[in-house]
Amino acid sequence: MKPQSLPGAPRAEATSFLYPFIDAEESGPRSLLSDLAASARAKAIESAALRRATLSSSAALVAEAGLQIARRFARGGRMFTFGNGGSSTDATTLATLFSRPPAGPGLPAWSLTADQAIVTALGNDVGFNLIFARQLIARAGAADIAVAMSTSGSSADLLQGLWEAKRRGMYTVGFAGYDGGDFARSRDVDVCFVVASQSVHRIQEAQALLGFQLWCTVREHGTENP
Template sequence: MTVAQPLYNLYPFLEGKTRSSDVLDQSLLDSVLQKAAESREVQKKYFERYGATLVAAARALAQVYRNGGRLLAMGNGGSSCDAAHIAIEFIHPIGVGKPSLEAINLSLDSTAITAISNDFGFDQVFARQLLANGREGDAIIGLSTSGNSKNVLGGFAQAKKMGMVTIALVGGKGGKMATSPDVDYCLIVENTSIHRVQESHLPTYHILWDLVHTILAG
C-alpha cells in the first residue's frame, strides 16, 4: 500500500517507516493552515447565505427583550457548552455600557437533567424544563450539529406550544430542524465536519448578541 504524501508525512507508520521531526513539524504546520483556511471558507459561505436570517432572528430576539421576555438555550455535548456560552454573553456583557439581558442555560442543571432522564427519558430533558422555566413571549436557541437531536427537537416543540420564538443553529443539511414547523429561524452550517460546524456557531451567537444590543440601543 502506498500512502498519499501528506498523509504519509503525518502517519509514516502506515508504511512501517519513520520521519524526521522537522518533516513532521512542517506537515503539522501545513495541517494547521489548511484547517484554518477551511474554517474561514465555511464561515464565509455560511454567513453569505444566512446573514439575512441572522439579522431577522436578532430583530425577533430584541423584540422579546423589549417585551420583557428572556432567552433560553439548549444543546448536547459541545453544543451544551455553546448554550452556556450564549447565556453568559447575554447575562454578563463585556461591552461597556451594554445592559445585562436575562438568559437561562437549560443544559446546566445536572440534577434536573438526570431526574428527567430517569423518570421520562433523555428526549424530554429540555421540554420538561420549559414547563417550569419557559414563558410565553420568551425565546429559545437550540444547537445541534446534526439538526436531529431528539431532545432539542422536543424542546422546540414545547417552546412553540408556549408561544416562544425559536432559533436553531445546526449543521450538515439541517436535519429535521431545517423543515420543522416548530423552528422560526434555522441557520445551517452546510458542512459535514462537526468541527467546522461548531467553529461557525461561535461567531453566530457572538454576532447575534451584538446585533441585539445594537437594535435595542437604536
C-alpha cells in the same frame, strides 16, 4: 511489528481526513513538525472560509432573528438555550454572552444544560428526550426565546424542546450543520441557521461566530421598552 486485530473486531476508523500526518511516513521530527504546521494552516484556512460563507448566507436570517429577539427582550422575555455534548457547551457560551456580555448590560438568558441535578433527574425520572421540554414547561412563557444548538439538527430531545417551546408561543431558533436536518424542515423552528459542512469541528466554529453576530444584532436594535 504492528498488533494484529482480533477476529471480529471492528476496523479502526480512518483518521487521515482529520490528521493527515498521522498515517504518513515521517523521516524525523522536522518532517513531523512541518506536517503539523501545514495541517493547522489548512484547517485555519478552511474554517475562515466556511465562517465567511456562513455569515454571508445567513445575513438575512440573523437580521430577522436579531430583531425578533430584541423585541421579545424589550417586552420582558427571556432566552433559554440548550444542546447536547459539545453543543451543550456552545449553548452555555451563548447564554453567557447574552447574560454577561463583554460590553453593555446583560439580558436574562440561561442554559438548560447548566444544572446537572435537574438534567440528570429528568433524564432518570421522565426520560432523556424530555430533559429540555420539561424545563421549558416549568420556566418558560409566550414572551420567551428558545435556542437549540446542534450539529445534526435532528436530536430527539432538542426537537421535543422546540416543539414544547413553539406550543407555548416562544420564538424558536435552531443552529444546525450538514443540510440542517430536522430543524430545517420543522414547523417548530422559526429561524434555522445552517452551517453547510460535514465537519463537526468546522460546524461548531461557524456556529460560535453566528451566535456572536446574533448577539451584536440584538444589541444594535436595543432591548429597552419604547
